[in-house]
Amino acid sequence: MSYQKSSRWALWASSALVVAGLVAACGGGDPVEATPTSMTLERIGAYEGGVLGAAEITAFDAGTARLFVVNGANGTVDVLDLRDPKAPRLIGTINVSSLGAGVNSVAVHDGLVALAIEASPKTNPGVVAFYSAADLRQLEVITVGAQPDMVTFTPDGRYLLVANEGEPNSYGQADSVDPEGSISIITVNRGGKSTVATADFKAFNGKEAELRAQGVRIYGPGASAAQDLEPEYITVNESSTTAYVTLQENNAVAVVDIASAKVLSIRPLGFKNHSMAGMGLDASDEDGGTNTNSGTPAIKIAAYPVKGLYLPDAIATYTVNGEVYLVTANEGDARADWPGFNEETRVRAHCDKGLDPTVFTDAANLILDSNLGRLRITSTPNGGSAGKNAAGQCNELYSFGARSFSIWNSSFTRVFDSGDQFEQRTQALANVKFNASHDNDTLDGRSASKGPEPEGVVLGKIGAKTFAFIGLERVGGVMVYDITNPVSPSFVTYFNARTGATGDRGPEGLIFVPAAKSPNGKPLLILGHEVSGTTSVLQLNLSY
Numbered sequence: 001m002s003y004q005k006s007s008r009w010a011l012w013a014s015s016a017l018v019v020a021g022l023v024a025a026c027g028g029g030d031p032v033e034a035t036p037t038s039m040t041l042e043r044i045g046a047y048e049g050g051v052l053g054a055a056e057i058t059a060f061d062a063g064t065a066r067l068f069v070v071n072g073a074n075g076t077v078d079v080l081d082l083r084d085p086k087a088p089r090l091i092g093t094i095n096v097s098s099l100g101a102g103v104n105s106v107a108v109h110d111g112l113v114a115l116a117i118e119a120s121p122k123t124n125p126g127v128v129a130f131y132s133a134a135d136l137r138q139l140e141v142i143t144v145g146a147q148p149d150m151v152t153f154t155p156d157g158r159y160l161l162v163a164n165e166g167e168p169n170s171y172g173q174a175d176s177v178d179p180e181g182s183i184s185i186i187t188v189n190r191g192g193k194s195t196v197a198t199a200d201f202k203a204f205n206g207k208e209a210e211l212r213a214q215g216v217r218i219y220g221p222g223a224s225a226a227q228d229l230e231p232e233y234i235t236v237n238e239s240s241t242t243a244y245v246t247l248q249e250n251n252a253v254a255v256v257d258i259a260s261a262k263v264l265s266i267r268p269l270g271f272k273n274h275s276m277a278g279m280g281l282d283a284s285d286e287d288g289g290t291n292t293n294s295g296t297p298a299i300k301i302a303a304y305p306v307k308g309l310y311l312p313d314a315i316a317t318y319t320v321n322g323e324v325y326l327v328t329a330n331e332g333d334a335r336a337d338w339p340g341f342n343e344e345t346r347v348r349a350h351c352d353k354g355l356d357p358t359v360f361t362d363a364a365n366l367i368l369d370s371n372l373g374r375l376r377i378t379s380t381p382n383g384g385s386a387g388k389n390a391a392g393q394c395n396e397l398y399s400f401g402a403r404s405f406s407i408w409n410s411s412f413t414r415v416f417d418s419g420d421q422f423e424q425r426t427q428a429l430a431n432v433k434f435n436a437s438h439d440n441d442t443l444d445g446r447s448a449s450k451g452p453e454p455e456g457v458v459l460g461k462i463g464a465k466t467f468a469f470i471g472l473e474r475v476g477g478v479m480v481y482d483i484t485n486p487v488s489p490s491f492v493t494y495f496n497a498r499t500g501a502t503g504d505r506g507p508e509g510l511i512f513v514p515a516a517k518s519p520n521g522k523p524l525l526i527l528g529h530e531v532s533g534t535t536s537v538l539q540l541n542l543s544y
Contacts, residue, residue, distance in 0.1 A: 035463025036542035041495035054533030057509035062517035075102025109153035116148035146179035154240035163231035171340030197261035215268030272308035285444040295370035297444035332401020348373035351394035438506035460512035471507035506531030
């Protein structure tokens with residue numbers, strides 16, 4: 001064999017080995033998705049619901065290219081044709097008036113649509129209704145717990161999980177009803193009769209003091225643990241065996257074994273120390289002055305001796321090197337919406353005897369409105385405690401939400417928090433004033449009240465990278481982080497399509513559509529905006 005032929009043979013053999021390796025690595029020839037080096041978001045299409053609440057939670061069915069959008073204004077579900085993502089088109093409506101008061105959530109798995117429908121009154125058991133994505137036929141109706149607030153399928157599609165929040169209608173009133181929170185686990189039987197089991201919290205009744213000592217907030221007046229624990233949002237591990245459920249007002253997460261429908265544990269999340277460098281916040285809408293109660297709005301992100309309760313809304317999960325990690329959007333929420341109890345107050349009003357000078361440096365000035373006086377805090381940190389010393393002076397301050405997203409390992413140790421990055425990155429926006437709310441364009445409007453308020457989070461895997469998309473409910477827009485390394489995420493981009501008090505406002509639900517399931521072959525991010533009533537389609541433009 002000549003040297004030239006030998007070289008050609010060696011080159012061919014080497015190439016063949018590379019190809020064989022690629023084929024083996026991707027399971028018999030499936031294409032390997034490339035890993036991007038950068039990303040930008042582009043709003044390529046939208047459906048204008050036109051009124052407050054017209055777009056909340058969304059779900060996408062790839063088989064029919066249909067998008068299902070909870071329309072809170074009408075208590076229905078809008079069905080959009082998304083074959084052309086640049087021009088979503090309304091093609092149908094699912095009306096549930098015969099089943100309950102309205103739809104709270106929607107989920108889709110391989111052509112099966114599930115709706116969480118609240119009863120009237122909300123304290124009665126709700127239902128889940130299944131529909132065909134292709135022709136919108138109602139297939140089955142199953143009774144679940146009170147106020148089903150969120151539904152999600154397990155990755156394998158075998159189960160549908162329902163977070164039954166079980167909020168009270170009031171406390172201490174003649175007609176007060178406080179239903180128990182629970183998680184309904186529906187074993188899906190396509191074409192047959194599905195069955196339902198309930199993971200409840202009855203086993204924790206009588207253990208309220210123990211839970212409080214661990215850091216779980218049990219504080220509704222007269223409520224047992226089962227009544228006080230309020231499931232908000234569910235995520236499921238990749239093997240479809242374990243669910244993680246945020247108990248938002250309780251500042252905790254429930255771990256649920258799906259097969260046995262049993263709550264295995266309740267894990268408290270603790271608090272964020274806002275006095276640490278990089279963990280600060282803008283605490284006042286009157287901080288444009290020095291030690292005064294008559295300041296003006298200004299941007300002042302600083303470290304303060306305040307403890308932030310995470311109180312997460314949405315939660316997502318992913319696996320790295322065999323370990324499960326949880327990603328939380330630390331929105332914050334207060335029990336302030338019904339008669340008989342309101343925990344929300346402001347520092348200066350709550351601490352009418354002042355701040356404890358042994359705890360707070362410069363206590364006399366710190367309590368003023370230009371510093372911490374305007375900050376909204378809880379009057380009930382945990383178990384009835386008001387956070388005051390014997391003289392009535394406040395010795396601890398707990399604010400609502402952490403104004404961040406966090407990553408937790410399977411032991412519920414926090415391995416990452418975005419700190420004050422959301423407020424730092426939104427302070428120089430040209431299209432909206434800093435910490436404006438979703439219904440105005442007022443500078444500093446939300447500084448004393450949870451800031452940008454991260455509410456939704458969804459994860460997307462592209463190539464070898466995992467990205468977190470976090471919706472900011474108040475100032476709007478989506479923060480994107482590369483969380484491939486859970487202990488060292490990196491900021492990727494931020495997109496905000498509002499203009500002052502117009503445009504996309506109040507992002508509520510987010511879904512990620514990978515390129516392989518996308519109508520246009522590009523990865524998409526779809527947002528339902530509660531305040532503007534718009535459903536927007538963002539395209540992920542990737543560089544390699």
